[in-house]
Amino acid sequence: MVQPLKASFPVAVVITSMITAVTITTTQASEFSGYIGGEERFFFEDPLSPVQHNSYLSAVAEPEYFHAWDDGTQNLDVKLFYRVDQYDDQRTHGDIRELSWTGVFDNWEVRAGISKVFWGVAETQHLVDIVNQTDLVENLDGEDKLGQPMLRASTERDWGTLNFFILPGFRERTFPGAEGRPRPNVVIDTDLDAIYDFSEGQDHIDLAARYSHYIGEWEFGLSLFSGTGREPTDFSPVAVTPDGEPVVVPVYSLINQVGFDGQAFFGDWTWKLEAINTEARSGAKKGINSFQTVGGFEYTLIGITDGGMDLGFVVEYHYSDKRIYENTIFDNDFATALRFVLNDAQSTEILAGFTTDADTQSVGSFIEASRRLGDSWTLEAQVRTFHGAKEDRPLYSFRFDDFAQIDLNYHF
Amino acid sequence: MNHTKSVLLISALLLTPLLAFAETDEEKGLAIAVEADKRDTGFEDFTANMVMELRNKQGDVSTRTIRLKTLEVIGDGDKSMSIFNKPADVKGTAFLTFSHAIKPDEQWLYLPALKRVKRINSKNKSGPFMGSEFAYEDLASQELEKYTYKYLRDEMLNGVDCFVMERYPAYEHSGYTKQLAWVNKDRYVAEKIEFYDRKNDLLKTLVNSDYQQYLGQYWRAAEMTMKNHQTGKSTILKWEDYKFKNGLKDKDFSRNSLQRAR
Numbered sequence: 001m002v003q004p005l006k007a008s009f010p011v012a013v014v015i016t017s018m019i020t021a022v023t024i025t026t027t028q029a030s031e032f033s034g035y036i037g038g039e040e041r042f043f044f045e046d047p048l049s050p051v052q053h054n055s056y057l058s059a060v061a062e063p064e065y066f067h068a069w070d071d072g073t074q075n076l077d078v079k080l081f082y083r084v085d086q087y088d089d090q091r092t093h094g095d096i097r098e099l100s101w102t103g104v105f106d107n108w109e110v111r112a113g114i115s116k117v118f119w120g121v122a123e124t125q126h127l128v129d130i131v132n133q134t135d136l137v138e139n140l141d142g143e144d145k146l147g148q149p150m151l152r153a154s155t156e157r158d159w160g161t162l163n164f165f166i167l168p169g170f171r172e173r174t175f176p177g178a179e180g181r182p183r184p185n186v187v188i189d190t191d192l193d194a195i196y197d198f199s200e201g202q203d204h205i206d207l208a209a210r211y212s213h214y215i216g217e218w219e220f221g222l223s224l225f226s227g228t229g230r231e232p233t234d235f236s237p238v239a240v241t242p243d244g245e246p247v248v249v250p251v252y253s254l255i256n257q258v259g260f261d262g263q264a265f266f267g268d269w270t271w272k273l274e275a276i277n278t279e280a281r282s283g284a285k286k287g288i289n290s291f292q293t294v295g296g297f298e299y300t301l302i303g304i305t306d307g308g309m310d311l312g313f314v315v316e317y318h319y320s321d322k323r324i325y326e327n328t329i330f331d332n333d334f335a336t337a338l339r340f341v342l343n344d345a346q347s348t349e350i351l352a353g354f355t356t357d358a359d360t361q362s363v364g365s366f367i368e369a370s371r372r373l374g375d376s377w378t379l380e381a382q383v384r385t386f387h388g389a390k391e392d393r394p395l396y397s398f399r400f401d402d403f404a405q406i407d408l409n410y411h412f
Numbered sequence: 413m414n415h416t417k418s419v420l421l422i423s424a425l426l427l428t429p430l431l432a433f434a435e436t437d438e439e440k441g442l443a444i445a446v447e448a449d450k451r452d453t454g455f456e457d458f459t460a461n462m463v464m465e466l467r468n469k470q471g472d473v474s475t476r477t478i479r480l481k482t483l484e485v486i487g488d489g490d491k492s493m494s495i496f497n498k499p500a501d502v503k504g505t506a507f508l509t510f511s512h513a514i515k516p517d518e519q520w521l522y523l524p525a526l527k528r529v530k531r532i533n534s535k536n537k538s539g540p541f542m543g544s545e546f547a548y549e550d551l552a553s554q555e556l557e558k559y560t561y562k563y564l565r566d567e568m569l570n571g572v573d574c575f576v577m578e579r580y581p582a583y584e585h586s587g588y589t590k591q592l593a594w595v596n597k598d599r600y601v602a603e604k605i606e607f608y609d610r611k612n613d614l615l616k617t618l619v620n621s622d623y624q625q626y627l628g629q630y631w632r633a634a635e636m637t638m639k640n641h642q643t644g645k646s647t648i649l650k651w652e653d654y655k656f657k658n659g660l661k662d663k664d665f666s667r668n669s670l671q672r673a674r
Contacts, residue, residue: 345468
């Protein structure tokens with residue numbers, strides 16, 4: 001099901017900019033690219049719910065059209081996304097990842113339309129990255145994002161980079177459907193209306209700003225966000241499935257969030273820190289402040305083989321006081337990983353490691369590997385396992401959900 | 413006879429002051445590098461397209477196409493941007509590098525799928541550039557301060573009269589102990605460079621060929637072949653569409669412009 005875009009303002013902006021694109025045609029570069037692919041996700045054990053399955057096939061397409069003119073100072077970017085899943089009707093979904101016009105005026109860059117930005121430095125969790133909603137059905141790592149309607153102004157000066165955002169049209173997080181896997185032992189129904197515990201609901205216009213700069217080997221960013229929190233602050237039960245599973249809808253609240261991210265290089269060491277303070281401005285948690293952080297290092301051994309392979313050690317610690325997001329998985333956890341970068345013609349990379357909860361000793365492990373096949377194909381494989389979560393912890397519902405996944409994509 | 417002798421004697425006497433300036437091989441080496449640097453100064457900026465062919469020992473070829481922009485920075489390393497067009501899965505991936513002679517570079521990688529601009533720990537300039545036999549430091553701008561120099565001898569290389577000199581990297585994390593360069597005496601450009609690894613073994617040989625002159629001054633090799641003697645792999649760079657003095661500015665080498673580059 002295509003996630004509906006309810007805000008009409010950004011669509012108007014985009015249509016206007018598309019007309020501009022057509023009328024001012026001093027054509028510079030125009031190109032069509034993207035990928036199509038197939039995916040198999042296989043589970044090693046039988047599911048908790050009788051409606052779930054052991055093997056899921058899916059197909060994906062992400063075509064992109066990019067057109068630049070005026071010496072590259074203006075461009076139009078359109079990127080569409082669609083996935084069809086064998087069983088999960090929520091993972092079968094489409095999205096406009098990008099439908100934006102960008103223009104450069106002296107020292108300012110302006111972007112209008114649906115787009116995406118990335119903030120932050122950490123590898124195993126993205127705390128400060130709040131502008132775009134997470135497309136959680138795509139991948140558990142939270143790195144896939146939904147296109148966000150935005151008006152963005154950006155300036156890059158000697159004293160740093162400033163970004164201002166007006167964000168109309170809130171996007172709801174995607175969650176696996178009843179047949180989807182892995183998922184919590186409740187069904188989060190995103191076809192029903194989500195609850196907004198403030199009056200404007202989905203029409204609330206969010207604001208954000210970010211300042212970032214670097215001095216030598218130090219790099220840092222400060223970000224502010226005021227608007228609808230991307231992560232639900234609660235889930236409200238609405239029904240029960242025929243199999244006795246609760247059906248819930250997400251509750252979204254207004255928040256103010258201040259974020260810091262910093263990175264420093266010392267020889268072969270890269271140190272990273274992200275921290276956020278979130279203040280709930282509506283609903284049951286109104287007035288509550290919550291602190292979350294992730295920080296750690298990556299140490300890289302350079303060229304350890306004749307072929308020039310690099311081996312990186314990644315260690316990151318996660319903390320949350322859980323005062324707003326009570327079910328957060330990363331509350332007192334360590335993530336440890338080895339990163340193998342082969343530096344070969346096929347761009348082979350492997351990231352393998354585990355996350356450990358310091359309170360419950362539950363362990364999750366992961367292997368992510370990718371390489372190119374020939375000139376146009378890529379193969380990605382991942383394995384994720386979940387062990388030892390206590391009954392009262394969210395990962396307990398993933399205890400039979402160890403899986404392996406293979407993605408084969410053709411790029412054009 | 414006598415006449416010839418006296419001419420030789422006078423010539424020798426006249427040349428003595430010149431010889432006194434270039435008396436050591438180190439000074440002569442530096443003088444060659446200074447002249448080469450002088451002749452390549454003032455290009456302001458250039459853009460070019462590069463086709464990179466990677467060959468393994470079995471002869472399998474994989475190809476990348478990359479667009480390059482470079483801004484000359486007087487008194488420091490140049491600023492450059494390289495934008496990948498092929499293979500298709502890395503299309504739009506781009507590097508922004510502010511290179512420095514003896515400090516680590518500042519380098520950012522733009523990953524279009526994540527829309528992420530990632531600062532890279534660029535202490536290591538010796539790593540392979542996109543799986544090729546070229547290291548980042550091989551492709552970076554050639555600043556005078558990057559090496560100390562020593563002139564060895566004159567030698568003909570494929571009919572070209574060359575200075576042969578050694579260059580010792582000044583950057584402490586360079587992948588090389590030394591480079592042996594054959595510098596064209598007429599054009600002051602490298603015809604061939606041998607790279608010696610940290611164990612001082614011959615690692616790679618670069619052969620530059622098909623030099624073209626631009627704006628009546630700047631020589632650029634249209635083809636560069638790097639052979640790795642230890643792995644048997646090689647990489648050929650083919651340069652096309654060199655354009656100089658495009659009026660590029662600092663702001664064309666910003667992190668915002670990195671995201672717009674295609």
